[in-house]
Amino acid sequence: xxxxxxxxxxxxxxxxxxxxxxxxxxxxxxxxxxxxxxxxxxxxxxxxxxxxxxxxxxxxxxxxxxxxxxxxxxxxxxxxxxxxxxxxxxxxxxxxxxxxxxxxxxxxxxxxxxxxxxxxxxxxxxxxxxxxxxxxxxxxxxxxxxxxxxxxxxxxxxxxxxxxxxxxxxxxxxxxxxxxxxxxxxxxxxxxxxxxxxxxxxxxxxxxxxxxxxxxxxxxxxxxxxxxxxxxxxxxxxxxxxxxxxxxxxxxxxxxxxxxxxxxxxxxxxxxxxxxxxxxxxxxxxxx
Ligand SMILES: Cc1cc2nc3c(=O)[nH]c(=O)nc-3n(C[C@H](O)[C@H](O)[C@H](O)COP(=O)(O)OP(=O)(O)OC[C@H]3O[C@@H](n4cnc5c(N)ncnc54)[C@H](O)[C@@H]3O)c2cc1C
Numbered sequence: 364x365x366x367x368x369x370x371x372x373x374x375x376x377x378x379x380x381x382x383x384x385x386x387x388x389x390x391x392x393x394x395x396x397x398x399x400x401x402x403x404x405x406x407x408x409x410x411x412x413x414x415x416x417x418x419x420x421x422x423x424x425x426x427x428x429x430x431x432x433x434x435x436x437x438x439x440x441x442x443x444x445x446x447x448x449x450x451x452x453x454x455x456x457x458x459x460x461x462x463x464x465x466x467x468x469x470x471x472x473x474x475x476x477x478x479x480x481x482x483x484x485x486x487x488x489x490x491x492x493x494x495x496x497x498x499x500x501x502x503x504x505x506x507x508x509x510x511x512x513x514x515x516x517x518x519x520x521x522x523x524x525x526x527x528x529x530x531x532x533x534x535x536x537x538x539x540x541x542x543x544x545x546x547x548x549x550x551x552x553x554x555x556x557x558x559x560x561x562x563x564x565x566x567x568x569x570x571x572x573x574x575x576x577x578x579x580x581x582x583x584x585x586x587x588x589x590x591x592x593x594x595x596x597x598x599x600x601x602x603x604x605x606x607x608x609x610x611x612x613x614x615x616x617x618x619x620x621x622x623x624x625x626x627x628x629x630x631x632x633x634x635x636x637x638x639x640x641x642x643x644x645x646x647x648x649x650x651x
Pocket of ligand 1: 477486631635
């Protein structure tokens with residue numbers, strides 16, 4: 364009998380679509396104040412297993428417990444999409460950034476701006492203690508978060524600082540450009556680590572209300588692209604008006620396309636997340 368068998372190996376070269384992971388129920392293991400109004404919350408738990416270690420700075424959803432709950436009731440993934448718990452148990456949802464995932468310790472750090480004790484997420488972070496529960500879904504958002512280039516403009520306020528700190532840690536040595544971070548004053552400084560050659564500038568808003576200054580746009584208007592630069596990309600996040608004004612300026616001055624320009628409003632002055640969510644998506648969906 365002829366035992367010769369020919370086997371054909373068919374290799375699928377396309378990158379497989381990432382499998383959606385259901386929201387994870389995690390617990391606080393540490394809560395520390397890293398600057399006057401920034402609280403770093405470290406989360407861990409069995410459900411963190413498999414969290415990717417190459418998405419620092421990426422978007423995540425957090426699910427907060429309601430006033431009568433210790434643990435948030437998390438949505439689940441059904442065959443046709445997300446299944447939410449009934450209204451009386453539906454968690455409060457906010458969007459945050461992965462500050463850093465530590466695979467060796469299986470711990471996730473999220474930095475929360477403390478802008479008010481009465482706002483759900485900021486108020487939760489202010490009081491968070493080891494053992495408290497938080498739901499986390501993601502990470503998601505553009506990958507890479509910053510389009511690779513020789514020269515970058517990166518700007519944001521304190522809500523963007525966790526993602527900016529993560530971006531800086533990833534930038535290669537040859538990357539150049541400018542980073543503008545708007546805060547109230549030097550009490551909001553935190554150490555930033557980068558091997559790149561970008562210039563980091565802290566901009567002080569002083570007594571001006573968050574979301575009511577033009578400091579970042581004014582600073583960006585002062586810089587010029589060096590003549591020898593071949594590729595550039597920009598990254599802007601923070602309060603709605605600041606982001607939209609900077610985005611419009613960068614588009615007209617440098618002709619940046621959507622691929623080269625991440626411009627995402629993270630919050631809007633005078634609106635909570637429920638009131639602003641749809642408008643953010645309208646801004647993000649604008650074509651350019
Ligand atoms: C992709 C993405 C990533 C984000 N990453 C982070 C992050 O890593 N860290 C972080 O702190 N935030 C981050 N944010 C912003 C955060 O989601 C908003 O600030 C959110 O509104 C906070 O929820 P809250 O419950 O505290 O306040 P809300 O209930 O949403 O708002 C209550 C009131 O507070 C005001 N407000 C909201 N945020 C601020 C602020 N920062 N300063 C002053 N007033 C404010 C609102 O205008 C409103 O009047 C991110 C947002 C997006 C879209």
